[in-house]
Amino acid sequence: MPDGALVTMSATLGSPEEVSQHRFAFANLAAASGTAPYTFTDDPWTFTADTPDVAAQIDEALAAYVPQRDGWTGQYERFADALDAGEPPPVTVDDARRAIALVEELYAGA
Numbered sequence: 791m792p793d794g795a796l797v798t799m800s801a802t803l804g805s806p807e808e809v810s811q812h813r814f815a816f817a818n819l820a821a822a823s824g825t826a827p828y829t830f831t832d833d834p835w836t837f838t839a840d841t842p843d844v845a846a847q848i849d850e851a852l853a854a855y856v857p858q859r860d861g862w863t864g865q866y867e868r869f870a871d872a873l874d875a876g877e878p879p880p881v882t883v884d885d886a887r888r889a890i891a892l893v894e895e896l897y898a899g900a
Contacts, residue, residue, distance in 0.1 A: 801896055818844045832860045 808827035814820065820838045823830045837852070839845035858864050865881075872879045 799892075799896060819848065829861065833857065 809825045810827045810830040811825045812821075812823040812830060814822075818840050822836050822838075824832060824834050826832070837848045839848055859867060868880045
């Protein structure tokens with residue numbers, strides 16, 4: 791990635807079980823979504839800290855977290871909220887183009 795981050799992605803085709811998951815590994819914690827297909831950004835998420843101090847920080851952040859709807863409905867709600875507030879949308883056209891280019895590269899490499 792331009793900022794030096796390492797990204798790995800995998801796509802398995804032909805599995806008899808449909809599973810989708812986001813997994814992020816950082817210096818002090820790992821975060822993983824649920825595995826239900828097509829709703830893998832919904833709860834439940836698990837956060838695993840490497841120290842008790844980081845676990846406390848995660849607990850503090852999650853205590854203030856207010857869940858919002860996910861999927862298309864949530865995306866449209868957050869987009870409308872940004873328009874109403876006169877703020878930039880949560881995902882820009884450039885963000886969308888980069889995401890599409892990444893998916894195209896996945897398909898090209900399959």
